[in-house]
Amino acid sequence: MAISTRYSDAIHIMAFIYIYQNTKLSSENIAKSVMTSPVVVRRIMSALQKAALIKTTHGSPNPVLAKDAANITLLDIYLAVENDKPLFTVDHKTNPQCIVGSQIQGILTQHYHEVQSAALGRLERITLQDIIDEIITNYKSGKDD
Template sequence: MKISTRFSDAIHILAFLNIYQDTKLSSENIAASVMTSPVVVRRIMGALQKASLISTTHGSPNPHLAKDPSEISLLDVYYAVEGHKQLFSVDPKTNPQCIVGGNIQKVLGRYYQETQNAAMGRLARITLDDVINDILVEQSKKEDK
């Protein structure tokens, strides 16, 4: 099973839009940074626009953040590109006659929900501004070497 990178790619795109806001922001240029196709970038940007996180003008390579980075939480980004899907899922096809198979769904369901709540709470407290600042700090460290 392939794990989706839409969430991290969406954060990447948003940070790119902010850091490179004074340059040509075509989907080709953004895709070169993400190392994906411009089609994937446009698809993710469509979801971000639908969630009112970015603004775009059709035919113009000038997308920009619709809000200040400090007002965009990673949870906002997650919901924009992944919806409200669960982080984990329990296999629904287990043997109800087995001690493990008959109880694992209920038991894991509780743990998974607890973990989901904790993860979503943490994502709600991290802003795009936090990510951008950390990117700039990391880049500064590279330049100081």
């Protein structure tokens, strides 16, 4: 099963919109940076718009952030594109006659919930502005990572 990149692409798109706000921001131009299709960019931007994180005008290549980047958290973006999708899923097809198979689902569900709560709590403390600042700092210092 492939792991979705919608979330990281959404953060990428929002940072791109902010950094290149004074240029033509068509889905084609954004897609070149994300290295995906303009259709994927438009789908992600639609989710971001529905979550009131960006504003777009139909037919105009001029999306803008709907609020200050310092007031948009990575959790906001995650919820916009992933709809609170679990980070981990438990295999529900285990053998109930087996010691491991009969216990693993409940145990993993509990631990996965704890990990997800911690991860989402951390995402709530990182802003889009933090990401943008790191991008600009790394770019200016010549870092490739």
